[in-house]
Every structure is written in C-alpha cells, then in structure tokens.
Amino acid sequence: MKITIGIPKALLYYRQFPFWKTFFETLGAQVVVSPRTNSTILNRGLEAASSEICLPVKVFYGHALHLSSRCDYVFIPRIVSIEKDAFTCPKMLGLPDMIRALPKPPKVLTADFNAKKKRKYIRRALLSLAAPINNNPVVVYRAYRAALAEAKSFKKAQLNGHLTSDILASKAKKPVNNKEEIKIGVVGHHYNIYDSYISLNFLERLRRQKIKIETVENIGHEKIVDNLKSLPKEIFWTYEKEVVGGVMHWLNTKSVDGIIYLLSFACGPDSLIQVLLENEARKHEDTPLMSMVMDEHSGEAGFLTRLEAFTDMLRYKKTKSVAS
Numbered sequence: 001m002k003i004t005i006g007i008p009k010a011l012l013y014y015r016q017f018p019f020w021k022t023f024f025e026t027l028g029a030q031v032v033v034s035p036r037t038n039s040t041i042l043n044r045g046l047e048a049a050s051s052e053i054c055l056p057v058k059v060f061y062g063h064a065l066h067l068s069s070r071c072d073y074v075f076i077p078r079i080v081s082i083e084k085d086a087f088t089c090p091k092m093l094g095l096p097d098m099i100r101a102l103p104k105p106p107k108v109l110t111a112d113f114n115a116k117k118k119r120k121y122i123r124r125a126l127l128s129l130a131a132p133i134n135n136n137p138v139v140v141y142r143a144y145r146a147a148l149a150e151a152k153s154f155k156k157a158q159l160n161g162h163l164t165s166d167i168l169a170s171k172a173k174k175p176v177n178n179k180e181e182i183k184i185g186v187v188g189h190h191y192n193i194y195d196s197y198i199s200l201n202f203l204e205r206l207r208r209q210k211i212k213i214e215t216v217e218n219i220g221h222e223k224i225v226d227n228l229k230s231l232p233k234e235i236f237w238t239y240e241k242e243v244v245g246g247v248m249h250w251l252n253t254k255s256v257d258g259i260i261y262l263l264s265f266a267c268g269p270d271s272l273i274q275v276l277l278e279n280e281a282r283k284h285e286d287t288p289l290m291s292m293v294m295d296e297h298s299g300e301a302g303f304l305t306r307l308e309a310f311t312d313m314l315r316y317k318k319t320k321s322v323a324s
C-alpha cells in the first residue's frame with residue numbers, strides 16, 4: 001500500500017502545491033489534500049490555536065487537524081527563506097513545532113529549507129522528506145527535477161494572466177477574458193486572496209461584476225524587484241516585498257483602475273506594510289487603493305458593502321474619464 005502524504009490547503013499550498021505534489025507522487029506516495037476551507041475546518045482551527053495567532057495560521061491548524069486521521073503524514077515544511085536576502089514570516093517558521101505541540105498532533109513530515117544555505121542542505125532536506133517513501137537518491141533527484149518542471153509550468157500559467165486558484169483547480173485552460181469594463185489589482189497574502197471561504201468569495205464576486213483581476217503573480221518577479229528599488233529601506237519578508245512591489249508597479253504604470261489590499265486580522269507584517277502602501281498610494285491619487293481586513297467573518301456585511309462601494313466608484317470614475 002502506498003504511503004499517504006497529506007497537504008493542507010492553506011498558507012504555502014497556494015504557491016508550492018504543484019511542486020510538492022509532483023515530488024511526492026514521483027517518489028511513489030499518494031497525496032491527499034484537505035478540502036477547501038469551510039466552517040468546520042475554520043472552527044477546528046479556532047479551537048486549537050491560541051487566540052493571538054493570525055487568521056491564516058488558525059485556518060492552517062484546521063486543515064492539518066482535518067488531515068490527521070486521513071493520511072500517514074501531514075507535510076509541513078519549515079520554509080525559512082526562498083531567496084537570499086529575505087525571510088518568510090516567523091509564524092511560518094514555527095508551524096511544524098506549533099502543530100506538533102497540539103494535544104493530539106498528526107504525524108508531521110518536515111524538513112528545513114533555507115535559500116541562504118548551500119545546495120547540499122537542500123539535498124539533505126529532500127532526502128529526509130523522501131526517506132519514509134523511497135530513499136534511493138537517484139529516484140529522489142528524479143522527483144526533484146519533475147517537481148521543478150511542474151513548478152515552472154505553474155509559474156508560466158500565472159505569467160500568462162491566469163489566476164492561481166484557477167490553475168490549482170485545473171480551470172486555467174479557458175482563455176483569459178479581456179473584455180471586462182474595469183481592472184482591479186488584488187493584492188495581499190496569496191493564502192488570503194485564493195481561499196474563497198476566508199475571503200468571502202472575493203475573487204468570484206469581482207468576476208461576477210465583469211471586473212478584470214490582476215494579482216502580483218501575473219506581474220513577474222523582475223518588475224516587482226525594479227519597483228522596490230525606489231524604497232528608502234529594504235523589506236526583509238519575501239511575501240511582503242511582493243505585495244509592495246506589485247502595488248508600486250500598478251501605481252507607476254497606471255495599469256489598473258484601482259487596487260484592493262486584503263489584510264489578515266492580527267498579522268504584524270500586514271499592519272506595517274499597510275502604512276507604507278497607503279503613503280505610496282497618496283502620491284498617485286489617480287489609482288485609488290482600498291485596504292480591507294479579513295477576520296473570522298464577524299463583519300461580513302460591512303466588508304461586502306465597502307467592496308461594492310469601491311467598485312461602483314471605480315466604474316463611475318472610468319465612465320466620467322471616458323466621457324470627458
């Protein structure tokens with residue numbers, strides 16, 4: 001019987017799933033993914049996690065616990081950094097230990113990944129992850145190469161304008177619709193934007209209004225890095241760098257009609273860069289930016305009213321500029 005590896009549909013799932021799924025399947029394991037976030041998963045996370053933890057980590061707890069009785073191992077890598085000059089959030093670094101510290105923890109499969117370390121450390125980490133499934137280094141190397149190829153085609157689809165959630169749901173084959181009236185840049189942590197439950201189906205609501213959506217994954221790394229060069233100080237968190245670089249790209253190129261920044265409740269990095277983004281947006285008054293905080297669905301009506309008011313305002317502004 002195949003070893004089953006559970007992958008929680010939360011946090012880095014929205015960036016790394018194609019890579020890890022291919023890696024484990026090429027090794028010979030069966031990959032089990034938790035379902036989309038729902039009220040049962042969220043409530044399990046809320047009960048298990050400390051109240052000070054940010055919403056996305058609470059959601060992650062719920063997914064990990066959902067998988068605990070449905071697979072041999074729950075895969076929770078410790079991603080320290082994915083580029084040499086920045087880190088991921090400290091809460092992500094602590095995930096494997098936080099889950100193992102629960103009263104009835106799942107069996108966690110983990111390894112450390114740190115882009116600052118030499119390649120041999122990555123090799124060792126991959127070998128240790130593969131050990132319960134297949135410890136032949138040739139097979140592990142083959143699985144790694146196959147995973148890299150899959151990650152590359154995922155990236156290519158994102159750069160072709162498809163939304164990450166569509167690619168992951170295998171819906172990205174439809175041509176990208178370019179006939180929408182207004183275009184909005186949607187920015188924030190990927191695990192918030194693409195989790196339809198915690199974002200109150202945000203992307204789909206925009207689509208139903210025939211709004212064209214662009215996210216930072218559609219922009220491309222070089223443009224993001226270029227736009228960060230004008231900042232007086234470097235940002236040391238990878239995903240926040242993307243958010244700021246993406247917003248600055250849209251502000252500088254005026255390539256979207258408006259920007260919506262989705263923040264997590266109780267997220268330290270988000271609250272810091274919110275100030276930075278709002279300052280930058282004030283210098284570019286022709287591209288409005290709206291920040292929206294996502295919490296445990298306590299203010300659903302207010303959230304949706306603000307969204308509707310913002311899109312109405314963008315439409316009105318566009319109609320006025322076309323008429324004048």
Ligand code: SF4
Nearest residue numbers: 054089091264267268
């Ligand atoms: S960046 Fe914010 S939302 Fe993401 S894990 Fe860290 S604290 Fe939570």
